[in-house]
Amino acid sequence: MTTTAPTAADLARRYLDVWNETDPQRRRQLVSEVFAPGAAYTDPLGAVAGQDEIDGFIGGAQAQFAGLVFSLPAEPDAHHDLARFQWHLSAPGNPEPIAIGFDVVEIAGGRIAKVHGFLDKIPG
Template structure:
């Protein structure tokens, strides 16, 4: 049985890692080489594209961190989960999203992201 919660925790780690070398290492560990990421703000393919997309998000939301917003629900090779973005320890997140991932060989092959709440 796939440990979807563990995979999602590994998925969130690069979003919070600001050291470019460490971030790229984390991306390469959790994503397949040809992984795709699609959300309302962009669509990228491959670990280099993911690295650039995440770096841009970090510049836009500096000082904020991503966290799991509840239980991960998964079956077969797919899982869904809610994430929060905000200052650590904040009662209310600034942004909330919902992602669906497709997993192959314990690495993420696809991410389909949705934004439920965005900063004004």
């Protein structure tokens, strides 16, 4: 049986699924599926490495921004083993994002190996 690697758009959506998953056990499962074992995540608010630390970092962000959801405002742009995409963080049903970011991900073996995150708009 042959499986195809996820597209950059698929991976970006699954990445945001991880950020939106509030059940800790399900989120940890998604982290394992989306991020490579030695993955690294860096943005202006933190730098972590490995699936456990990434899961903990995301859990902390969810506690800080409880009830908000991440979305893709446009399709990701990708070439080779790189993808870039903007994301919005908003209250459900509210089109105005309270935060806007831009992530560049390095892909290896169909999973995210590195995230380089940038914040374009942050609350107060």
